[in-house]
Amino acid sequence: MLGVLKDDGYRVTAPRRALLRALAETTEPLSVQELHAQVNPDYKPGDEESEEEINLVTVYRFANLLVEMGLVRRVEFGQGYYRYEREESQTGPHHHHIVCRQCNRVEDFHGCDLQGLTERLEGDTGFRIERHQLELYGVCPQCLENPAPDTRRTSGGRTVAVE
Amino acid sequence: MLGVLKDDGYRVTAPRRALLRALAETTEPLSVQELHAQVNPDYKPGDEESEEEINLVTVYRFANLLVEMGLVRRVEFGQGYYRYEREESQTGPHHHHIVCRQCNRVEDFHGCDLQGLTERLEGDTGFRIERHQLELYGVCPQCLENPAPDTRRTSGGRTVAVE
DNA sequence: GTAGTTGCAAATTGTTTGCAAGCCT
């Protein structure tokens, strides 16, 4: 993706290289905070030493740039913030996500097969349908075996223990 | 839904009645701002006169309560805020949404037919799948005929005109 | 009367913007 950046007149810098690597090294969509942590391995909040820190703002700005360029897509799982992952043009076939509501793990899956549905709906509704987003929510095999203390989702989508 | 509230030991107040009415009167998922506007017909920001204003915080709190009670569900369309609509247990059959990326209109549709997919994936992944969320994005018939000035989505998901 | 509710102000959290300094090409 460095090449695409360059070709479009954007510059290749150390922060951008690090961020692209972080995005390439995982299959899970990453939040800005996670990206920030990935590219700042030894960053501690309020740390005066970390000269080399890549700023959070830089992460936001570059993530947005990648989305505008169509290299990355933004997804959301009701957690109160966005997550970013490479576009399918960069990674391979069309996919969606299953999210574990207990540990928040996100897994990809393929074969959503919504062709028939979208065609039917274009006829029924008159919409031109351009894309779709599908998320499945449930409990992953690990959490099924290892049930956490009873939890519920607060309004913010964060999970908290119930007393 | 007033009955359910009462049965659970919650109180029925004027703001709550108004909010439930607003939710019942539309099929589109409403944002907190929209709910607030619905229940405060003649509210102008900074208006000293509006004695009877229902506070935004009250809207947030009640929306969250309804979600916790399972009477309302929270959906999101990448707009930077949540929207709320009555749960399917309250309104009828299972449905999803088509969103127009030009005018932001949201339309319901039925018959998503993901039974087969979820069963297959429960086998493949070991997840117990509890629910799913599907959004289709495109352009509605009105906007297809009446194309707006070229727009793009900013990082925040708000739509702005391109110079 | 008492616990559930509301409004107001203030705090939080996620994200964006203005601007001067710095760095890729």
Place this chain on the structure above:
DNA sequence: AGGCTTGCAAACAATTTGCAACTAC
């Protein structure tokens, strides 16, 4: 050199929380 980038501080927007006053039951 010159414009794209970065960092820092500050601004913004959505949402939550503390607390005293209020009200449904």
